[in-house]
Amino acid sequence: MKILILGGGNMGLTYAQSFLRSRIVTSDQMMVLCRTYEKANQLSATHEGRFFSDPRLCVSEADLCILAVKPQDAAKLFDEIRDLVEPGQVFISIMAGVRLETIMQALGVQKVIRAMPNLPAQIGAGVTAFTSSDMVTRIELVMVQNLLSTTGKTVYVEQESQIDAATAISGSGPAYVYFFMNAMIEAAKSMGFSASEAELLVSQTFTGAVDLYNKSDLSCENWIAKVASKGGTTEAALRVFNAENLHEGIIEGAQAARRRAVELGK
Numbered sequence: 504m505k506i507l508i509l510g511g512g513n514m515g516l517t518y519a520q521s522f523l524r525s526r527i528v529t530s531d532q533m534m535v536l537c538r539t540y541e542k543a544n545q546l547s548a549t550h551e552g553r554f555f556s557d558p559r560l561c562v563s564e565a566d567l568c569i570l571a572v573k574p575q576d577a578a579k580l581f582d583e584i585r586d587l588v589e590p591g592q593v594f595i596s597i598m599a600g601v602r603l604e605t606i607m608q609a610l611g612v613q614k615v616i617r618a619m620p621n622l623p624a625q626i627g628a629g630v631t632a633f634t635s636s637d638m639v640t641r642i643e644l645v646m647v648q649n650l651l652s653t654t655g656k657t658v659y660v661e662q663e664s665q666i667d668a669a670t671a672i673s674g675s676g677p678a679y680v681y682f683f684m685n686a687m688i689e690a691a692k693s694m695g696f697s698a699s700e701a702e703l704l705v706s707q708t709f710t711g712a713v714d715l716y717n718k719s720d721l722s723c724e725n726w727i728a729k730v731a732s733k734g735g736t737t738e739a740a741l742r743v744f745n746a747e748n749l750h751e752g753i754i755e756g757a758q759a760a761r762r763r764a765v766e767l768g769k
């Protein structure tokens with residue numbers, strides 16, 4: 504199977520490297536279309552795979568195409584490749600907010616998957632929500648799931664609207680985690696720890712807490728109750744968090760992200 508990634512940026516190269524590492528494709532079967540000749544040249548000197556800047560030399564050769572440009576560059580890309588695509592090709596779009604229908608109409612294709620990965624995909628620890636147009640077969644869907652799984656876990660959603668919801672939870676989610684970590688690092692430094700000590704204390708606390716959660720059947724509430732003994736230090740912190748409505752604030756923040764994802768898709 505020949506795969507073409509359209510857009511050799513952060514996510515595009517993450518996928519190319521993941522597919523090669525998992526031996527899903529050989530270097531000869533992995534193609535990447537860049538915007539400029541210089542970029543294609545530069546990447547072919549440092550990365551495995553075949554790099555192009557002329558869509559006429561690669562688009563029709565691919566069995567599967569991954570749309571990995573920024574949403575604002577999509578219309579121009581569609582203009583460049585519309586006359587080159589083949590009806591049987593499967594398209595996976597990872598572009599935030601760009602609807603299945605928009606892609607199908609713009610390219611005149613029917614087999615389209617829309618996927619929302621997140622940043623930890625870069626280290627194989629991502630999570631990707633994906634959905635598909637009706638014409639994608641079960642076999643093609645399994646193949647796509649195998650491809651997406653090379654960057655972490657996957658969740659198939661029936662409704663396309665759930666991709667906007669996943670954007671607000673797992674797509675933007677890493678930034679929420681870093682926001683919380685940042686505040687804890689600040690707190691640690693204000694208590695006299697050096698920057699590196701503060702970062703270690705906080706990042707290992709996150710890693711350990713999440714690993715523990717993943718290895719058990721307990722809910723977050725159960726684990727909070729295990730840490731927070733009555734009248735103790737954790738309870739003192741949680742009382743302040745609750746007084747500040749932190750829980751509701753996070754839910755409202757995620758809902759705002761979802762509304763923005765819907766707006767951007769219009």
Ligand SMILES: NC(=O)c1ccc[n+]([C@@H]2O[C@H](COP(=O)([O-])OP(=O)(O)OC[C@H]3O[C@@H](n4cnc5c(N)ncnc54)[C@H](OP(=O)(O)O)[C@@H]3O)[C@@H](O)[C@H]2O)c1
Nearest residue numbers: 510511512513514537538571572573574576597598599620
């Ligand atoms: N980063 C994330 O965490 C994340 C998460 C989920 C989804 N996404 C989605 O992934 C997509 C890519 O994001 P990114 O962070 O990888 O962006 P990026 O690093 O800017 O990569 C986009 C690449 O597309 C290239 N490009 C633009 N127009 C092109 C064209 N007509 N033909 C060929 N290549 C073209 C750009 O080239 P130049 O640099 O030369 O302009 C750039 O290398 C976005 O749609 C985003 O919504 C990203």
